[in-house]
Amino acid sequence: MHWVMATSMLKTLACKHRSTVSKMAARYQATIQTPHGPRKCFQVRVERVCRKPLIATFGGLPLKRQRNPVLTDHEPARATPRRKELITRLRTGRCEMCEHTGDMQVHHVGKLAHLGKPGQPQPAWAQLMAKRRRKTLVVCAACHDTIHARHPTATPTQ
Numbered sequence: 001m002h003w004v005m006a007t008s009m010l011k012t013l014a015c016k017h018r019s020t021v022s023k024m025a026a027r028y029q030a031t032i033q034t035p036h037g038p039r040k041c042f043q044v045r046v047e048r049v050c051r052k053p054l055i056a057t058f059g060g061l062p063l064k065r066q067r068n069p070v071l072t073d074h075e076p077a078r079a080t081p082r083r084k085e086l087i088t089r090l091r092t093g094r095c096e097m098c099e100h101t102g103d104m105q106v107h108h109v110g111k112l113a114h115l116g117k118p119g120q121p122q123p124a125w126a127q128l129m130a131k132r133r134r135k136t137l138v139v140c141a142a143c144h145d146t147i148h149a150r151h152p153t154a155t156p157t158q
Helices: 003-016 021-028 085-092 124-132 141-148
Strands: 029-034 037-046 054-059 104-108 136-140
Touching (some): 003 054, 021 037
Antiparallel strands (some): 029 037
């Protein structure tokens, strides 16, 4: 029996019942029969009327090495990962501004609040991002360059 855990359990029981550790050890000590012979343990039995008793056992396990153990590990079921929306948008390979296909880039803003500044008209790309409530916009290289050059871009398709 692992005495460190057993003494911790006995200390907890002694505190709960306002008693001593040695009294708890004497009260709950038991000897049980195992396939490897009798073993000492701590055991609590709660007898019930017309039902099987509740039994909690601590210890009593043989610490012998099993030469030929039987392993019954099962292969865990793989859950199919859900794709993120951005990955799905990138895989379409279509610019969200001009709808050209090819290599795509992602334009990103730090906060949605940065898109609209009061008193200034919003560019088309910012309107599209604000409308979709997304901080990212999948665009082709030409549209990305015009966004960063602060030139007007083609009207968004959505």
